[in-house]
Amino acid sequence: MKLITVAGPPSSGKTSVILKTIAALGLPPGSVGVVKFDSLTSFDHQRYDEQQIPNQTAFAGKICPDHHFVSNVEGAVEWGMKKGLSVLVTESAGLCNRCSPYVNGILSVCVIDNLSGINTPRKIGPMLKYADIVVVTKGDVVSQAEREVFAFNIREVNASATVLFVNGITGQGAFMLARHWQDTLDIQTLRDRKLRFTMPAAICSYCTGETLIGEMYQLGMVKRMEFDDESP
Amino acid sequence: MKALDYVAEVSSVPIGDILRRYPLAVDYLANIRLVGVDETKTLPEILENVDEDMLEEFGLDREEVIFHFSAFLEAFSRMEESIETISSITILGGRDKTGRPEMLELTVTPGEVVSIVGPTGSGKSRLLEDIECLAQRDTPTARQILINGSVPDLDKRFATGGKLVAQLSQNMNFVMDLTVQEFLEMHAKSRMIPDSAAVVEKCFAVANSLAGEKFALDTKVTQLSGGQSRSLMIADTALLSSSPIILIDELENAGIDRREAIEILVGNEKIVLMSTHDPLLALRADKRIVIKNGGVANVIETTAEEEQTLHKIEAIDSALLTIRNQLRRGEIVTEESIPEFQER
Numbered sequence: 313m314k315l316i317t318v319a320g321p322p323s324s325g326k327t328s329v330i331l332k333t334i335a336a337l338g339l340p341p342g343s344v345g346v347v348k349f350d351s352l353t354s355f356d357h358q359r360y361d362e363q364q365i366p367n368q369t370a371f372a373g374k375i376c377p378d379h380h381f382v383s384n385v386e387g388a389v390e391w392g393m394k395k396g397l398s399v400l401v402t403e404s405a406g407l408c409n410r411c412s413p414y415v416n417g418i419l420s421v422c423v424i425d426n427l428s429g430i431n432t433p434r435k436i437g438p439m440l441k442y443a444d445i446v447v448v449t450k451g452d453v454v455s456q457a458e459r460e461v462f463a464f465n466i467r468e469v470n471a472s473a474t475v476l477f478v479n480g481i482t483g484q485g486a487f488m489l490a491r492h493w494q495d496t497l498d499i500q501t502l503r504d505r506k507l508r509f510t511m512p513a514a515i516c517s518y519c520t521g522e523t524l525i526g527e528m529y530q531l532g533m534v535k536r537m538e539f540d541d542e543s544p
Numbered sequence: 545m546k547a548l549d550y551v552a553e554v555s556s557v558p559i560g561d562i563l564r565r566y567p568l569a570v571d572y573l574a575n576i577r578l579v580g581v582d583e584t585k586t587l588p589e590i591l592e593n594v595d596e597d598m599l600e601e602f603g604l605d606r607e608e609v610i611f612h613f614s615a616f617l618e619a620f621s622r623m624e625e626s627i628e629t630i631s632s633i634t635i636l637g638g639r640d641k642t643g644r645p646e647m648l649e650l651t652v653t654p655g656e657v658v659s660i661v662g663p664t665g666s667g668k669s670r671l672l673e674d675i676e677c678l679a680q681r682d683t684p685t686a687r688q689i690l691i692n693g694s695v696p697d698l699d700k701r702f703a704t705g706g707k708l709v710a711q712l713s714q715n716m717n718f719v720m721d722l723t724v725q726e727f728l729e730m731h732a733k734s735r736m737i738p739d740s741a742a743v744v745e746k747c748f749a750v751a752n753s754l755a756g757e758k759f760a761l762d763t764k765v766t767q768l769s770g771g772q773s774r775s776l777m778i779a780d781t782a783l784l785s786s787s788p789i790i791l792i793d794e795l796e797n798a799g800i801d802r803r804e805a806i807e808i809l810v811g812n813e814k815i816v817l818m819s820t821h822d823p824l825l826a827l828r829a830d831k832r833i834v835i836k837n838g839g840v841a842n843v844i845e846t847t848a849e850e851e852q853t854l855h856k857i858e859a860i861d862s863a864l865l866t867i868r869n870q871l872r873r874g875e876i877v878t879e880e881s882i883p884e885f886q887e888r
Contacts, residue, residue: 410601430720430730434575438603454719455773456710456787457731457780461720464734468571471619484673487683509603 313392314496317385319404319413319439320423321432325449326403327356328480329423331363335483336490337399342366344399347388349381349413351405366395376519377404378411378511385413386502393500399493412438414508419496421489422473425450426462433465441470442508445492451477452484545621550614554587562587568736572616576602576609587613620736630654630708630788631692633675633815638686640839641667646687648840650833654788654813657806659826661819662835668819671835672791675817676709685838710785712777713793718765724748724776725761731784743783750808751779754800756869771800778805782812792818795825803828803858824861827854859883 320326327348334344345366348356352371360367368391372380381404392400404413414420422443424432427450433440440446446466451459463475474492478485516532554562560583563569573579577598581590591599591606599605604612632653637646652658660668667685674687678696681688690696720727728747732740752758754775759768768776774795781790790809795802795818802825809816820826827850834842863883870877 427719434571441603452711452713453715453717455716455777455780456712456785457727457777458718458720460785461730461734467619468568468616469575471616482669484669485677487673488677 313389313397313499314399314419314493315389315392315499315502316399316401316419316421316493316496317404317413317415318401318421318423319407319443320447321425321428321436322405324423324425324428325478325480326405326423327359329447329449329478329486329489330401330403331359331365332478332480332483332486333489333493334363334365334399334401336486337493338490339398343397344401345392345395345397346401346403347391349377349384349402349404351377354405356403366397376512377407378413381407381413382507382511385415389499389502407439408512409435409437409439410512412442412509414442415502416506416508417497418499418502418505419444419493420508421445421447423447423449424466426454426459430458430461430465433462433469436469438509440466440473443470443473445489446470446473446475447489448475448477449480452479452482545618547611547614547618550617551610554610554614554617556586558584559587559590560584566617566620567733568620569613569617572613576604630815632690633789634690634693635671635675635840636688636690637840638679638681638683638688640685640837640841642837644839646839648843650831650840650843651693652815652817654815655810656831657810657816657818657829659818659820659829659832660835661821661826661832662841666835667838668835669793670838671833671840672709672711672793672817672819675789675791678708708787709789709791710781710787711791711793712781712795714774714795715793716777718768718773718776721764721766723762723764724751724759724768727765727776728780728784731780735784735786737784747776747779747783750783751776754778754805754808756800756872775800775805778808782808782814788813789815789817792816792820794820795822823857824854827851827857 318326318330330346337344341364346360348354348367348369350369350371352373354369357367357369370380370384385402388402389400402413407413420443422440424436424440424446426448448462459477466473466475476485476488478489513533516534517530522529559581563583573581578590578594587610591609596605599609632651634651635648637648639645660671662668670685674683674685675689677683678689678691679685679687680695722730725744728744729740732743737743748761755772757769757772759772765776795805802822806816806825806828818825818829826832827846830846832844832846833840834844867877867881870881
């Protein structure tokens with residue numbers, strides 16, 4: 313089974329890109345599945361159901377979404393193997409910009425949209441920096457120059473990634489992404505593979521349910537901000 | 545220069561000199577929050593005083609920063625050379641939606657304009673997409689695209705990453721909150737053009753010559769009218785885009801000189817493919833591809849008679865333009881505004 317990890321900010325077009333790419337793969341119905349990792353709610357399962365794509369959704373709830381992903385992705389692979397899938401896609405939303413759900417040796421795809429601001433590629437961090445492929449969506453509504461500058465800003469952060477433009481509505485560009493998916497490694501399990509980047513550090517008192525504000529309530533890993541303390 | 549040569553350079557040359565040699569380096573440093581550094585020191589010396597925890601947030605340690613930075617410099621020096629010259633593209637027929645083979649072998653060279661006509665949903669976008677992804681009989685249409693007369697190698701196909709084809713459509717808008725000047729400078733920077741000021745100036749002049757109403761360098765791009773935006777996009781695509789092929793999806797009649805627009809694109813040695821039903825544009829093309837039912841049904845060379853009719857169509861068009869300008873100036877439209885047309 314081939315495993316593809318797809319991550320990206322909310323509403324960047326991950327689900328649309330995945331649906332179009334699955335269609336472009338042209339594999340028999342039921343042989344490509346999706347596991348969606350989200351924080352609180354998700355409506356994407358309806359779209360996968362419509363296309364009769366086997367899918368599962370996992371909600372992080374009160375757990376850090378990144379930690380939740382890494383502790384369940386192996387189970388996702390087991391589910392895919394049991395279902396006899398030839399391709400399994402994990403879709404992660406709700407990750408903080410500090411994080412990336414990518415695993416060494418597993419094709420990693422970051423989806424960002426062209427409308428999100430020209431400096432966004434510089435702000436996303438490891439999710440973009442450690443991706444093998446960066447998919448840019450919504451390019452059909454901005455100028456050629458903005459597409460080129462956006463792609464340039466991506467290369468400044470991740471010079472080795474392949475940048476692809478995919479139209480999530482018409483599917484234009486999904487064909488090339490499908491070609492990359494076809495060329496990726498077959499795996500049986502994820503056990504003992506390594507994350508490309510460390511997960512955020514825990515644990516502070518707020519991780520364990522503290523809600524009161526004030527230094528006296530803060531325990532564990534705390535990073536204190538330094539303010540300019542000159543008086544006017 | 546290899547990445548290791550950059551490592552040697554970065555390790556021994558003060559960062560101020562590095563920043564002057566490679567202007568993009570400043571972006572790299574800013575991306576890992578290294579700003580306002582002592583320019584007389586080398587990068588390793590600067591890193592000595594940087595908190596390791598801060599670097600770790602970016603997934604780097606001191607040594608990795610140097611390698612990563614060198615790889616960055618190396619990647620961008622390669623990018624400067626990688627844009628190849630395209631002397632022709634050839635479209636070899638596949639099949640239409642019913643499986644009927646297309647009788648097609650069409651070669652287009654820079655400076656040529658080909659229009660694409662056909663009803664909505666007939667497969668115009670599919671053809672444009674086949675060109676964009678350099679189809680090799682592996683897309684639903686089974687078409688094949690050749691570059692300079694031969695099959696492009698797979699690496700190139702993957703590496704071009706959308707750089708081969710620039711697109712211009714009437715749905716496109718500017719979304720950056722920048723002035724025209726900042727916008728053009730930003731694009732020039734991303735192309736790593738050495739004399740960007742001259743190109744920016746030229747681009748601005750060309751855009752203004754296309755637009756019915758003039759705009760200034762300090763106008764925000766988001767405040768431009770439809771015609772002004774389109775003019776700026778055309779001038780920018782012609783002069784600042786690296787892509788040798790331009791796909792145009794309908795150029796609306798929004799107060800821009802469409803004839804001149806096409807001439808500017810062609811004059812900059814671009815291959816222009818244009819999906820349009822505007823007679824003035826379609827008939828000005830050297831050839832037009834007729835699409836029906838997902839396939840190319842015909843390729844028509846613009847006939848001498850059609851070129852003759854072009855003069856009349858231009859007269860009609862310029863009459864309309866005159867009336868439009870009268871309206872814009874707040875004048876009254878009279879019978880005299882409308883020229884007599886020859887009775888048939």
